Amino acid sequence: MRTTVVGSGDAFGSGGRFQTCIALDRHTLIDCGGTSLTALRQQGFDPNAITTVVISHLHADHFGGLPFLILDGQFRRRTSDLTVIGPPSTGSRLAEAMEVSFPGSSTVRRRFEVRVVEHVEATTQHIGSLAVTPYEVRHAAGAPAYALRVDDGESHRSVAYSGDTEWTDALIEASDGADVFLCEGYTPRPVRWHLDLDTLAANRHRLTCERLVLTHLSPTALAADLSAWQIAHDGLVL
Numbered sequence: 590m591r592t593t594v595v596g597s598g599d600a601f602g603s604g605g606r607f608q609t610c611i612a613l614d615r616h617t618l619i620d621c622g623g624t625s626l627t628a629l630r631q632q633g634f635d636p637n638a639i640t641t642v643v644i645s646h647l648h649a650d651h652f653g654g655l656p657f658l659i660l661d662g663q664f665r666r667r668t669s670d671l672t673v674i675g676p677p678s679t680g681s682r683l684a685e686a687m688e689v690s691f692p693g694s695s696t697v698r699r700r701f702e703v704r705v706v707e708h709v710e711a712t713t714q715h716i717g718s719l720a721v722t723p724y725e726v727r728h729a730a731g732a733p734a735y736a737l738r739v740d741d742g743e744s745h746r747s748v749a750y751s752g753d754t755e756w757t758d759a760l761i762e763a764s765d766g767a768d769v770f771l772c773e774g775y776t777p778r779p780v781r782w783h784l785d786l787d788t789l790a791a792n793r794h795r796l797t798c799e800r801l802v803l804t805h806l807s808p809t810a811l812a813a814d815l816s817a818w819q820i821a822h823d824g825l826v827l
């Protein structure tokens with residue numbers, strides 16, 4: 590499993606980084622932020638080859654790229670179905686996002702289906718060789734938010750991703766023994782609903798992942814002394 594950090598930014602383009610998007614090989618995405626279609630094209634991914642998008646939570650910097658991905662497929666004569674796996678209410682939130690962005694787009698007939706599957710806490714769903722498990726975290730997004738764990742049965746590689754969240758012990762379970770834990774490092778100091786570097790450092794010894802890589806950094810985190818950390822950047826292959 591080749592893991593590419595397509596977008597390593599926060600919601601606001603801090604540091605000139607694209608919004609959150611992680612590619613697993615060339616067919617599966619974890620999160621698809623509002624800027625992700627551009628980021629995919631910049632990095633040579635074929636958007637029509639994406640068969641599955643797994644969503645951590647329903648904020649636009651994590652799922653707001655789906656209307657663009659779906660419409661792009663429509664205009665480029667995509668024929669393969671797209672599966673979206675996300676929090677409860679993903680289907681209605683996606684339809685609303687499409688209607689607000691491109692009226693009529695949520696009901697138009699296409700050559701491919703968009704199937705929506707909802708996460709069930711700590712319940713694994715299988716996508717080809719990938720096993721995806723969501724763990725509920727602490728982040729207000731109008732629906733439950735999740736950290737995600739992906740285990741690949743072929744390569745025996747595993748990647749965990751925090752999504753956006755305050756510290757929660759669910760992150761220990763989600764990243765247990767993972768090869769890579771891609772973790773939010775939003776601010777230097779604690780802030781509500783997000784993970785800060787002080788709290789993450791205090792809990793680092795409780796994490797059993799092989800490698801921890803920070804992502805989703807705000808301007809204050811980007812300006813801080815990050816020498817103790819590994820930092821993701823757009824295009825990083827893990």
Ligand SMILES: [Zn+2]
Binds near residue numbers: 648651
């Ligand atoms: Zn975010």
Ligand SMILES: [Zn+2]
Binds near residue numbers: 646648728730753
């Ligand atoms: Zn968020």
